[in-house]
Amino acid sequence: MRVTLDSLVDTLKAAAETSRLRILALLSRGDLTVSDLTEILSQSQPRVSRHLKLLLEAGLIERYQEGSWAFFRVADTDATRDLVMGLVSRVHDGDPQIERDTERLSSVKRKRQERAREFFADNAASWDEIRSLHVPDKAVETALLKLVGKRPFQSMLDLGTGTGRLLEIFAPLYRRGVGIDMSREMLTVARANLDKAGVSNAQVRLGDIYAPPVERDSFDLITIHQVLHYLDDPAAAIREAARLLRPSGRLVIVDFASHALEFLREEHAHIRLGFSDRQIADWFAEAGLELEQTQDFEPRGASEAKLTVKLWLGRDRRLLIADPAAIAAARETA
Template identity: 80%
Template sequence: MAPGRHVTLDTMVDTLKAAAESSRLRILALLSRGDLTVSDLTDILNQSQPRVSRHLKLLLDAGLIGRYQEGSWAFFRLSDADAAREFVNGVVSRIDDRDPQVARDFERLALVKRRRQERAAEYFSANAASWDEIRSLHVPDGAVEAALKKVVGRRPFQAMLDLGTGTGRLLELFSPLYRRGVGIDMSREMLAVARANLDRAGVANAQVRHGDIYAPPVERDAFDLVTIHQVLHYLDDPQQAIREAAKLLRPGGRLVIVDFAPHGLEFLRDEHAHQRLGFSDRQIAEWFEEAGLDLEESQDFEPRGGAEAKLTVKLWLGRDRRMLIADPAANALPEKETV
């Protein structure tokens, strides 16, 4: 389907033909709830890989879905085109979730996502005490932390939220700047490590909580700085995480993400529960745009240490644009009111 809101009669007929088949309609309903691989879809639909691939090709040709490659895995998602997404959402929203076939599909989808989450949780639980050491094998922490401090600056601000806080390192790093810090993590083992680290560092203005990064147990429009450090590549739906993080920012607040550039190290997926093999500037910029953020800065940290260090670390800075629209001079707010 064309990216505009109006299409020709022939295009609409082709679009309707592509969607008007039960398996393809089921695929659209599933993709409306997140990106999936061919393997995921074959498990959920209980159909052969060739058959599922044929359905996906027809939907791709009709412009209703998109495909992107990450290493040896291909992910499918709803099209980013407005007309196509509006069409699919309009159709899917009219399907009764209580329909026996649809209900079974969503139950199997929940199982697929649960397995992903369990793999990540098991990895974190097994490595909670040594996570900083494991991360140091792939990330030049000192260089990244220096860049983070420079990007955030020295000006005090009210509140910081660290999503997927892990060992609590970023809460410790920025504790001299914020009045209130909150860290969220799904792993209770990691939260125990973070609490111990914050206590050891004498950080009394921060707390960590158990919670889901997709639905953080904090108030919206409340944080001057939100950070997501080396977390996105573990997530089933990183775009949704960015979307939810943006909702937590005060007008003019900043979202800082640190993660990997695109790479092909499949062992990270197999041995360390990585769901995504890095992110491009274009992908992050598109997700920021959709979430109402302006991408203000992107930095690269090339690998060091020879052949064994093959990951490039990226830092992205996004800013909530509401303040800029309402008041171009908003950057001159009094000290301690915003970053």
């Protein structure tokens, strides 16, 4: 995307100040609150807020709300991200001020990880009970990586991102990743995990799976991992996900096959007891998607008290008519 000369000059003026460039360098490594930035920069909150206001007005960063917390991130457009990353990459890592900021940023991230550990400790028993009923997560992750392939792509969206695990494993492939979740606690976990894994090309946001706060026709890959069984209207979630795909984009769903374990409703808030291939195929068709592949992962020692994990891959039926190279790339990943 090209801009006018005056517009570019105004943008560069907004970034051309020591504290604001430090802020851009910090936000290039992940989303932060005003309190985080105040602690890292060792500046007053009014002063930090003024710098943020100028960067917002220049369109270099964005602000979003999670309950009582306001987070800031690098603006979510390829052109802006390229500009910001180009600027901050030219600052020497050994610069004393940048080194101090990085050290303080690490301290902020350690606090996040501690909150994440506390949340896991409080919920570990519940999750372990469900994990014991199905195939290990590693087997499913390996299959997902094989299914998606090794070809890089532009953008990924993980709906109901939870711990952010899928954003982590696919990070080497996408240029921009976004995770959406309705739980602020889970977003804390996801941010801590992505920080620990060194993933800087993904961000997570508070949002509703039925109305994600992202633009339509924007993503090459969308994942919905172990989320549908919590929803009262899975078909609506699939339709919304389909609207967010680019032409020939892919939607991958991981969930349970149909089962009869009623205690999961009573004790773990599952609304749906799994899904059949026919259900998913019908919902894909209604959403304009073609069901391309299914995989089953049966647990060891299968019995009526176990869960089969299913993987469904759907593809947007539209073609990028104006871009033959994109069509060829889509066929290669099929």
